[in-house]
Amino acid sequence: MAAAGSGAGGGGRSFSFKVVLLGEGCVGKTSLVLRYCENKFNDKHITTLQASFLTKKLNIGGKRVNLAIWDTAGQERFHALGPIYYRDSNGAILVYDITDEDSFQKVKNWVKELRKMLGNEICLCIVGNKIDLEKERHVSVQEAETYAESVGAKHYHTSAKQNKGIEELFLDLCKRMIETAQVDERARGNGSSQSGTGRRGVQIIDDEPQAQSSGGCCSSG
Amino acid sequence: MSLKSERRGIHVDQSELLCKKGCGYYGNPAWQGFCSKCWREEYHKARQKQIQDDWELAERLQREEEEAYASSQSTQGAQSLTFSKFEEKKSNEKTRKVTTVKKFFSASSRTGAKKEIHEAKAPSPSINRQVSIETDRASKEFIEFLKTCHKSGQEIYKQCKMFLEAMHHKRELSIEEQSECAQDFYQNVAEKLQTRSKVSPEKVEKAMDQIEKYIMTRLYKYVFCPETTDDEKKDLVVQKRIRALHWVTPQMLCVPVNEEIPEVSDMVVKAITDIIEMDSKRVPRDKLACITQCSKHIFNAIKITKNEPASADDFLPTLIYIVLKGNPPRLQSNIQYITRFCNPSRLMTGEDGYYFTNLCCAVAFIEKLDAQSLNLSQEDFDRYMSGQTSPKKQESENWSSDVCLGVKQMYKNLDLLSQLNERQERIVSEAKKLEKDLIDWTDGITKEVQDIVEKYPLEIKPKNQPLAAIDSENVENDKLPPPLQPQVYAG
Numbered sequence: 001m002a003a004a005g006s007g008a009g010g011g012g013r014s015f016s017f018k019v020v021l022l023g024e025g026c027v028g029k030t031s032l033v034l035r036y037c038e039n040k041f042n043d044k045h046i047t048t049l050q051a052s053f054l055t056k057k058l059n060i061g062g063k064r065v066n067l068a069i070w071d072t073a074g075q076e077r078f079h080a081l082g083p084i085y086y087r088d089s090n091g092a093i094l095v096y097d098i099t100d101e102d103s104f105q106k107v108k109n110w111v112k113e114l115r116k117m118l119g120n121e122i123c124l125c126i127v128g129n130k131i132d133l134e135k136e137r138h139v140s141v142q143e144a145e146t147y148a149e150s151v152g153a154k155h156y157h158t159s160a161k162q163n164k165g166i167e168e169l170f171l172d173l174c175k176r177m178i179e180t181a182q183v184d185e186r187a188r189g190n191g192s193s194q195s196g197t198g199r200r201g202v203q204i205i206d207d208e209p210q211a212q213s214s215g216g217c218c219s220s221g
Numbered sequence: 222m223s224l225k226s227e228r229r230g231i232h233v234d235q236s237e238l239l240c241k242k243g244c245g246y247y248g249n250p251a252w253q254g255f256c257s258k259c260w261r262e263e264y265h266k267a268r269q270k271q272i273q274d275d276w277e278l279a280e281r282l283q284r285e286e287e288e289a290y291a292s293s294q295s296t297q298g299a300q301s302l303t304f305s306k307f308e309e310k311k312s313n314e315k316t317r318k319v320t321t322v323k324k325f326f327s328a329s330s331r332t333g334a335k336k337e338i339h340e341a342k343a344p345s346p347s348i349n350r351q352v353s354i355e356t357d358r359a360s361k362e363f364i365e366f367l368k369t370c371h372k373s374g375q376e377i378y379k380q381c382k383m384f385l386e387a388m389h390h391k392r393e394l395s396i397e398e399q400s401e402c403a404q405d406f407y408q409n410v411a412e413k414l415q416t417r418s419k420v421s422p423e424k425v426e427k428a429m430d431q432i433e434k435y436i437m438t439r440l441y442k443y444v445f446c447p448e449t450t451d452d453e454k455k456d457l458v459v460q461k462r463i464r465a466l467h468w469v470t471p472q473m474l475c476v477p478v479n480e481e482i483p484e485v486s487d488m489v490v491k492a493i494t495d496i497i498e499m500d501s502k503r504v505p506r507d508k509l510a511c512i513t514q515c516s517k518h519i520f521n522a523i524k525i526t527k528n529e530p531a532s533a534d535d536f537l538p539t540l541i542y543i544v545l546k547g548n549p550p551r552l553q554s555n556i557q558y559i560t561r562f563c564n565p566s567r568l569m570t571g572e573d574g575y576y577f578t579n580l581c582c583a584v585a586f587i588e589k590l591d592a593q594s595l596n597l598s599q600e601d602f603d604r605y606m607s608g609q610t611s612p613k614k615q616e617s618e619n620w621s622s623d624v625c626l627g628v629k630q631m632y633k634n635l636d637l638l639s640q641l642n643e644r645q646e647r648i649v650s651e652a653k654k655l656e657k658d659l660i661d662w663t664d665g666i667t668k669e670v671q672d673i674v675e676k677y678p679l680e681i682k683p684k685n686q687p688l689a690a691i692d693s694e695n696v697e698n699d700k701l702p703p704p705l706q707p708q709v710y711a712g
Contacts, residue, residue, distance in 0.1 A: 014422070018569065021533075030532035050520040052533040053575040070575055071533035073582075075475075077594040078537060081582040088569050 014064035017177050020086045022110045023095030024103045025074040028129045031160035032095060033069050036170055041161055058174055065174050082110070083117055090177045091123040093169070094153075098128045099136040104144065111151050121184070123176045124153035125169060132159040278364070285375055355503070359438040366431045373418040377428060380410055381436055388440060396447050400561035403440075407433070407564050426566075433564050434504045441503040444562060446554035455553040462587060463548045468605045468612055473595040474538045478519075479526045486626065488522035493547035500550045505563035508555060509573040516576040519543060533579075541583045556581060 023029045030051045035041050037054040052071040057064070072078075072085045086092060094110050096103040107126060114122055126148045128139065141157075148155035154172065158165035240248040240256035242263075252260035363381075367374030384406045391399055411429055414420045420428070446452045471478060480486040495515035502508045519539045523531035531539075544552075559577060560568070568574045586594070592602030604610050 016566075016569075025534050030530070030534075034530065048530045049517070049524055050532075050536065051530040052536045053572050055572075068571070068575070070578075073533045073537035075534060075538075078582070078586065080589065081537075081585055084578060084582050084585060 014066065015178055015181060016066045016068070017090040017174070017181075018068050018070060018088060019091040019093060019173065019177075020070045020072055020089045021093050021095065022072055022082070022086070022107075023074055023093075023127075024097075024100075024106045027074070027095045027097040027100070027103045028160050029071060029074065029095050032093075032127070032129060032158065032166060033071065035160045035163055036166050037069070039163070041163070056170070058171075060171070060174055060178065063178060065178070067170070067174065082113060086114060086118070086122075089118075089122060090180070091125065091173050093125045093127055093173070095127045095129050096139065097130050098139050098157075099130060099133050101138045104128075104139045108147065111153065115151065120152065121180065123173060123180060124151070125156060125173050126153050127156045127158055127169060129158050129160060131157045131164060132161045282364075282375070282378060356438050359435055363431055363435040366428075370420075370424075370428065373414060373420060373428075376413070376418065377410065377432060380406075380413075381432060385436060385439055388436075392443055396444060396450050396561065399444055403436075403562050404565055406436075407566075411566070429564050429566070430506060433506055433562075437504045437562055440562070445503075445558050446551060450557070452554040452557050453551075456551045459552050459584065459588065460548060460550075463545055465606060466545055466587065466590065469542075469545055469595065470612060471542055473597065473612075474542050476538045476542045477527050477531075477535045478522045478539055478542075480626075482525060485522045485525050488518045488525070489543065489546075492516075492518035492522070492543050496543060496547050496549045499555055505559045506567065506573075508559055509563065509567070509577055512576045512580055513573050515543065516540070516579070537579055537582060537586075540579055541586055544580070544583050544587065552584060556584065 021029050021033060031041060033054050034048065034051050037056050038048055040048075054069045054071075056067045056069070058067060059065070070085060070089070072082070092110075092114055094107045096107045111124060111126070114124065126144065128141075128144055145155045154176075156165055156169045156172075158169060160166065238247050240246050240259050241254040242256070242259040244256060244259055246256035246258070248254045248256050249260075253263075255263055364378070367378055370377065384402075388399065388402065391402060407429065410432060411425055414425045414428060415422070446456070471480070478485055478489065480489060492515045495511050495518060499508045499511035499515075502511060516536070519536060520531045523535050523539060527535070549555075556577075568577060592599045595602065597605075601612075605612060
């Protein structure tokens, strides 16, 4: 489901990516995106009306990237709605709070679900937020990183409060998504996509997407 | 007496009743004052004129098309040549039947009865007529827009006409196949515009919006909630479900919106209006715009209540609450229609798409909602669902649960007023008491002072006596030299 709209005239390509933000309530999803898109944290003067849908334009090596970041409701009662949110997405950022073991468990559940529904086409980022509270850490770095590697995801440490690691996280994710989109395009044949680019609604079929080039995006860095 | 009552009756001049054309028959206001015969003639004339106009327009476009074709003939391949010829025949055919008239004939009458269409009796003004006015307006706007696109405009027009023609024949297909056709069409046109005509992405987007508007205004009637699907049944199910859940309170959903703030409740009402209005729009994009508008109002309500930007954690519960409160008509049909026929690029990554997805989530949540998702015990949930009791009654005994917001507010205000009254009375009585206390206090002091004065009466002794006594003690006073006298120095 690479949503790579080929750009207008000229050599520069442009990509549109959809990224979903998953994570339990209170892990700091909202702060993370607000910091990234508006560079604000807990600011009294935030004029933004909402932080649930934000966009960001990037230029990575001459390639224009339009990033649409979709926040999702993290409460347990809305868990079952996940697939409606993350269908057609190119990337997922799974956020947990390093001081909260449960939130990491939640991330594991989502990873399982995402891989089952979307296969390897989706770039996963596992993010341990609130590293400014290192003293109260309850999720060990070792454990988190090993887990991320085992599921073909990348692990990042961030602090929305201190603005640490966020820029890198998104930049890295964009690069990986571009790569995946290009691999996907080549696989489809010569890039002149004549089908499927904009088709909405992923059919939920478990066996189909796995056939993609093995771990194209995630293992390469 | 009788004269008076006669006067009071509606007086209509004989001439007003007659046909406006003066044929001697009676006219009818429903026929704009004509008699039935004259009306039919007039109406037919107007129709003919419109048909003529449309014909001319189509002819002009055709001419322009041909010119463009002629100029580009050398560059275009053989394939497009045959293509264009085919198109020519198609549009020739079409110019004779104008869309509004065409709609009244089924597919079967199309092939054989081309000529009849002209003589076809003018359709009586009805709901259908209303629809066609809207359709006409949409096509006029579309043509206006295409004029701004110069060369590619004609190409777009051609494609749309062809697509509509094709869709006409596909009416028997399942809705999924029709949707597939529409999606393919969107994609092809967008790609052609981008690659062949080298139009900038922003302009392509604009053009796609116009195209969607044009074709969907025409197709709406056939593809919205079609009989071949069970959309309508699902609509009813959702509607009934929402009605059964009327007792759900914002607290149960943890909605971060405080409706007691007048501004917030204003926003809530606006959001509900928007989501209900969605059903009245015909173009998918317009429907999406309603959802977006609704979401913006929700964000405002959250922002006023919480004073921070709304996250999805806040937004989704509120949207669910709004849907529950509004019970928008034909919810499932609208969602299905948008999914099937909206331009996919908008639905996938755009902001509208996000809000639409949230609406889908809200509906899915409502469908599956159970005791656990409202943090209720199963017994409570069952009791509320069966209508035996209502949670609102327990929370606010003062007013019943089903009174409207205004009355509730009034009760609240009355309550407040009586409280204020009580407080004022208390203040008055306290003030009186204070006054009394003050008076008592002064009295008390006065009395005390008097007592003391009485107890220790002031004895004033003669003034010079003690002075003299002091002097008398000064025995040696005489020995002192006489006091100095002021002396005057001369010179």
